Amino acid sequence: VFAQRSERVSTSRDDLESSGAPDASVLYERHAAGLLRYLTRMCGDPDLAADAVQETFARMLARPVPDERSHAWLFRVGTNVVREWARTGRRRSELLRAAPGGVATGDTAQAPDAELERRQLAQRVRAALDRLPERDRTILLMREEGFTHQQIASAVGTTTKSVGTLVARALRRMSAEIPLRSEWTQQ
């Protein structure tokens, strides 16, 4: 009897694996960090972004997508989740805020002046990012995550060839708002 059960279980597993539906935990491991980074940059709120990541993966469970399309799908749905919540006025208080005192992101200790300057610069960049039209922001942020122009075009509803023009225009806009300097990361 037990042998029969074991056989039935392994057959069921084989069915699951051969169905082409990607394993949610594998997809989570592969894409969650990038999606969290992207959504945090998109909305500026790490807690909201973290919750949007969970919501996005929950939606994926309800509607599995083929593995080859999962990356773009997750980012598109994640963007929509953040957009929906912004539109419906979902309040932060509805979400449980993470306990303060999170761990710093592995930065080495910096002099107070350098740290202050870094924070001020970060706030200016954040503000400039917030002022960008949503489509431009999406395009720039997806490009940073390594999406192709074709995938970006599909996500924002434009032609592949016009993505380059939109990227250039958004970059110009950002550099007009703040003097972009490549050496910032060394600070």
Add this chain to the structure above:
Amino acid sequence: MNQTLERHPDEGAMIRVIDGVLEPDEVETVGRHVQSCASCTSRLEQLRLVSRSWTSALNLTDGVVDGRYPSVPEPMRVRAWASRAWLMRAAVLILAVGMFGIPSVRAAVSNVWQRLLGESTPAAEIESTAITADVMTLAFPFDGATFELSFDSPQAMGAVFVTFGKAERVRVRVENGRGTELLVQPAGMHVRNTARSTASYRIDLPMDVREVRVIVAGRLARRLEAESGVTIELPIQP
């Protein structure tokens, strides 16, 4: 004969050069023009610098968001879930209650006894997989109709995904799920803790379900690593 552009390429084409996604017909024309045109070479370098600076600027905002540092997921390990000591305590408890002769309890007693005596199918063991980021997956073959999922995650935000293979009907009885959101979907469910709470769910599954996966993700997983608050009850025979 080589073709070159009569006019300077626009910035969109420059971005395609930088990103390495020139269309095949553009490789010759745009590429050759930029190489031979000092003005365009200069424009390209300037745009490349702006692009790199933009990446640096984004990295800067990653360090500080809204005056706070995002927390970094810690690597985690999955604890030994169904330990023999746990089984022994469960057996004693169920045996004591089972004296009253409740049929369902007798079935549970039988199940636990089978496990303690090593008679249960090896496939019933929970297989746990530690994943380096903030996810842990517990997968166990399922050979019953009901199992219980409970967790205690004070001040933790995260998600528990439970997938049931291709099940189309799932019934979940919430024992004390105050402060949690429960989203039941055709092939699984998603539990999200929104308040300091202990949640317990009793989940009835169609008989054709043969595998259950519990995926604990996000901050909840990190919290659980510290507190070990999730217990997955043994599958209970119908």
